[in-house]
Amino acid sequence: xxxxxxxxxxxxxxxxxxxxxxxxxxxxxxxxxxxxxxxxxxxxxxxxxxxxxxxxxxxxxxxxxxxxxxxxxxxxxxxxxxxxxxxxxxxxxxxxxxxxxxxxxxxxxxxxxxxxxxxxxxxxxxxxxxxxxxxxxxxxxxxxxxxxxxxxxxxxxxxxxxxxxxxxxxxxxxxxxxxxxxxxxxxxxxxxxxxxxxxxxxxxxxxxxxxxxxxxxxxxxxxxxxxxxxxxxxxxxxxxxxxxxxxxxxxxxxxxxxxxxxxxxxxxxxxxxxxxxxxxxxxxxxxxxxxxxxxxxxxxxxxxxxxxxxxxxxxxxxxxxxxxxxxxxxxxxxxxxxxxxxxxxxxxxxxxxxxxxxxxxxxxxxxxxxxxxxxxxxxxxxxxxxxxxxxxxxxxxxxxxxxxxxxxxxxxxxxxxxxxxxxxxxxxxxxxxxxxxxxxxxxxxxxxxxxxxxxxxxxxxxxxxxxxxxxxxxxxxxxxxxxxxxxxxxxxxxxxxxxxxxxxxxxxxxxxxxxxxxxxxxxxxxxxxxxxxxxxxxxxxxxxxxxxxxxxxxxxxxxxxxxxxxxxxxxxxxxxxxxxxxxxxxxxxxxxxxxxxxxxxxxxxx
Numbered sequence: 001x002x003x004x005x006x007x008x009x010x011x012x013x014x015x016x017x018x019x020x021x022x023x024x025x026x027x028x029x030x031x032x033x034x035x036x037x038x039x040x041x042x043x044x045x046x047x048x049x050x051x052x053x054x055x056x057x058x059x060x061x062x063x064x065x066x067x068x069x070x071x072x073x074x075x076x077x078x079x080x081x082x083x084x085x086x087x088x089x090x091x092x093x094x095x096x097x098x099x100x101x102x103x104x105x106x107x108x109x110x111x112x113x114x115x116x117x118x119x120x121x122x123x124x125x126x127x128x129x130x131x132x133x134x135x136x137x138x139x140x141x142x143x144x145x146x147x148x149x150x151x152x153x154x155x156x157x158x159x160x161x162x163x164x165x166x167x168x169x170x171x172x173x174x175x176x177x178x179x180x181x182x183x184x185x186x187x188x189x190x191x192x193x194x195x196x197x198x199x200x201x202x203x204x205x206x207x208x209x210x211x212x213x214x215x216x217x218x219x220x221x222x223x224x225x226x227x228x229x230x231x232x233x234x235x236x237x238x239x240x241x242x243x244x245x246x247x248x249x250x251x252x253x254x255x256x257x258x259x260x261x262x263x264x265x266x267x268x269x270x271x272x273x274x275x276x277x278x279x280x281x282x283x284x285x286x287x288x289x290x291x292x293x294x295x296x297x298x299x300x301x302x303x304x305x306x307x308x309x310x311x312x313x314x315x316x317x318x319x320x321x322x323x324x325x326x327x328x329x330x331x332x333x334x335x336x337x338x339x340x341x342x343x344x345x346x347x348x349x350x351x352x353x354x355x356x357x358x359x360x361x362x363x364x365x366x367x368x369x370x371x372x373x374x375x376x377x378x379x380x381x382x383x384x385x386x387x388x389x390x391x392x393x394x395x396x397x398x399x400x401x402x403x404x405x406x407x408x409x410x411x412x413x414x415x416x417x418x419x420x421x422x423x424x425x426x427x428x429x430x431x432x433x434x435x436x437x438x439x440x441x442x443x444x445x446x447x448x449x450x451x452x453x454x455x456x457x458x459x460x461x462x463x464x465x466x467x468x469x470x471x472x473x474x475x476x477x478x479x480x481x482x483x484x485x486x487x488x489x490x491x492x493x494x495x496x497x498x499x500x501x502x503x504x505x506x507x508x509x510x511x512x513x514x515x516x517x518x519x520x521x522x523x524x525x526x527x528x529x530x531x532x533x534x535x536x537x538x539x540x541x542x543x544x545x546x547x548x549x550x551x552x553x554x555x556x557x558x559x560x561x562x563x564x565x566x567x568x569x570x571x572x573x574x575x576x577x578x579x580x581x582x583x584x585x586x587x588x589x590x591x592x593x594x595x596x597x598x599x600x601x602x603x604x605x606x
Contacts, residue, residue, distance in 0.1 A: 001040040003084055004052055006141050008033035010134040017127040021066055029059035049088045053081055053097045061104045069112045069119035070105060073131055078105075080139030087146045178252040180230055181237035189251035189259055190312045196249065196261050197305055203263075208272050210260035211301040211319035212240075212279060215331045217256040220294055228289040229256075232296070239282045259316070264304075276300050276334040284332060299326040300334035308337050321345055351396075352404050355388075359405075359414055364388050366421050367588035370601060371440070371559060371581045374573040377605040379598055381438035381472060382429075383581065384422040385588045386414075406446045415447045416456050423464035423471060425591050430470070434598055440472040442504065451486065454493040461497075468498030472523065476504050488519070495520040502559070506547065524551045526577070528562025537568070548576045 011030040018026050032055025039048035056077065063074030078101045085097040111117045176188035184192055193209070200207045214236075221229040233256065241250050244260065251259040260279065264271050283298035301323030303315045322337040329335060358364055368382040388396040405411040419441055426439035447453050461468055473494065491501065502523035526547055530540040537544075544560075551558045560572045563582030572580060586597055 001037060002145060003087070003138075003142055004033050004037035004040055004048070007052070007056065007138050008037065010138050014130060014134050017130050022063070025059055025062045025066075028062075029055060032056070032059070045088070046090060046093065049085070049090065049093045050096070053085055053093065054100065056081055057097065057100045057104065061108070064104075064108055065111070065117060067119070069108050069117065071119060073135070075105075076132070077135045077139070080135065080142055083139060083142045083146060087142060087149070181234055181252050183237055183241070183250055183252040183258075186251070186253055189249070189253070189261075192249045192251065193261055193312045193315075196247070196263060197310060199247075200263050200305075205263050205265055206307065207305045208260075208262040208264050209303050209305070209315050209319050210262060210276065210279065210334075211253070211303075211316065211323045212258040212260065212283070212298050213300075213323050213327075214256040214283065215297040215299055215327070217296060220289070220296065224290055224292060224294070228292075228294075231289050232287050232294065235287050236283060239285070240279060243278055243282060253316070259319075272302060272304075276302060280332060280334065297332035299323050299331050301326060301337065302334060303337040318342070348404060351401065352408055355401050355404055355408075355410060358388060359410055359417075362417070364414070364417075365590060366418065366425065367590055368425075368439075368594050369581060369588040370585055370597065371579050372585050372601070374569060374577055374580050377601075379434075379437070379601050380579055381440050382426075382594065382598075383440040383474070383588075384418060384425075384442075386418060387588070402444070406444050409446075411444050411446045412450065415444060416460075419457060419460040420463060423460040423466045425594075426470055427464040427466045429595065429598070430466075432595055434595075437598070438470045438472055440474050440502065442474045442476075445476070445487075448487045448490055451490065453490050454497070457494060457499060458497060469500070472500045472502055474502045474504040474525065475519070475521075491519050505561075521556065523557045523559060525581075526558060526560045528560075528582070531560060531568055531572070532562045532564065537571075541571075544572075544577075545575050552576060 008030055011026050011033060015023055015026045015030065032051055036048045036052035036055065039045075039051060060074040060077045060081075064070065064072040067074065081097055081101065082094070085094040088094075108117075112119055176184060176191075178185045193207070197207050199205075217229065217232070220232055233252075237250065237252070237258075240258065240260070244250055244262075247263055249259075249261040251261070253259050260275075262272065262275055279300060280298055284295065287294045287296070301319040301321065303309075303319040303322060305315055308318050309315050318337040318341075321341045322335045325341055326333050326335040365387050367385045367387045369385060370379045371381045371383060372378070373380050386398055386402070388398075388401055390396060402411070405414050422439045422441045426437060429437050443453075457471070457473070460466075461471065495501065500523065501519060501521045502525055503519075503521050504525045505527040506524050524547070526544060529536065530544050531537050548558050557578045558576075559579040559581060560577050561581050563569050563572070563580045563584045565584055569580050569584055585601065589597055
């Protein structure tokens with residue numbers, strides 16, 4: 001539109017000094033400019049360009065045809081047309097105009113050489129100056145527009161390039177940093193590890209990798225919400241970053257797990273001990289979340305390069321193994337990686353594969369140990385104890401495979417099988433004449449998670465046609481700690497169908513007697529660690545007596561585990577303990593030997 005308008009104004013000025021055929025040509029050119037302006041106004045850019053440029057080309061050809069041919073002043077306008085065509089940015093328009101100009105020049109040359117037209121050189125006059133000024137003005141204005149637009153485009157491109165670089169840097173930052181804490185993420189952490197390791201190797205130093213895991217983070221999320229948990233992680237990140245020395249890096253590994261890369265001298269383990277203690281102290285400090293004072297703790301695992309390897313992923317795995325060892329050691333502490341930890345994990349993995357096969361093929365067996373009334377000597381019940389016999393005649397201890405079954409989820413399948421087997425065996429023994437016999441089965445807290453425990457127990461009782469009163473379920477104190485409505489409802493349901501509940505290993509955990517009423521427990525088992533030898537009995541006799549007296553005041557039956565001799569049985573009976581269980585009467589025996597054992601104990605009673 002600007003070019004059309006300037007060209008139209010220039011031609012209009014030229015008409016004021018033109019005469020004859022020159023005036024007619026200028027008017028025609030002016031008309032084509034106005035038509036092109038109209039199409040440009042309607043955004044028909046290509047149409048406007050073709051009309052303007054073809055009109056101008058024809059006007060210049062007319063001037064050259066009626067004037068000096070190729071030597072006419074009008075030929076000076078052709079470069080302007082090419083500039084305008086290039087300015088409009090269409091290859092088609094530019095090529096079309098170029099071909100038109102070349103064709104017109106060839107035609108003028110042919111017409112001149114064949115004496116069809118006779119060029120003449122007009123005498124110089126002021127109108128000729130006007131024509132030249134108009135041509136230069138239109139051409140110069142077009143060049144100005146072209147250069148101005150190019151500058152604007154370059155500035156715009158520079159601005160966009162800056163934005164792209166900023167966006168690229170931002171995207172790279174997001175790709176390499178955790179969005180919550182703004183710490184380096186696991187991906188960037190690996191790069192920092194490689195850089196730090198190279199620097200340490202050049203300085204003949206070690207690079208320690210700390211694996212930090214918060215011990216009590218989930219309850220924060222559960223009680224206060226994920227927003228509070230996120231705020232805790234941000235505050236922790238700021239605290240740990242503030243205490244790290246130069247050339248140390250804090251990395252968010254994921255969830256509530258962090259890594260610290262710490263260069264250290266080859267022989268200075270004390271430096272790492274101090275740093276580990278400081279990290280634990282900072283993690284255990286009180287956090288203020290939603291106007292609530294919250295305290296957590298952290299467990300740390302430490303692996304060092306190059307001693308424990310130089311691969312980032314492998315070093316993280318080893319530090320993670322050491323961290324879990326710290327959790328096993330009581331949490332809120334740290335542990336260094338060593339090869340024995342790896343071997344222990346490999347052993348656990350292999351044992352788990354064997355356990356899966358054993359559960360699928362029902363290789364495990366139930367053994368039974370009688371419970372004896374201390375006052376009468378009669379058998380009150382038998383406890384079902386899981387055993388895993390091996391082809392060589394040895395046994396794998398339940399202390400080894402039960403935790404694996406719990407952590408792997410096998411405990412539900414295994415626990416269901418134990419309940420059905422124990423109920424079936426108890427029913428068989430009752431039919432063989434042991435009419436009042438009851439069976440006790442141990443439960444894991446994991447068996448309560450899916451909410452199906454009551455139906456499994458009921459199915460086992462129904463399948464064996466065993467009355468519910470003949471089944472006692474033994475619960476560990478860890479279940480009391482996990483006191484939730486979900487577990488409470490299931491325990492209430494079990495009590496309502498007639499199953500009795502006993503608390504196993506009492507005295508080794510929180511030992512909160514007030515829980516016993518809420519869980520409808522009827523029996524309390526005193527842990528064997530209090531009475532298994534003379535030294536322990538002397539140290540714990542007063543505590544055992546207090547437990548028996550408190551249990552009696554709550555109307556609970558007490559059973560002492562681990563009784564080894566008649567003297568211990570007599571002492572416990574004198575303190576008021578109701579029942580006993582231990583090698584004094586019998587170790588756990590397989591089902592095939594149980595009827596004979598029960599008959600023998602009955603004879604001894606009589």
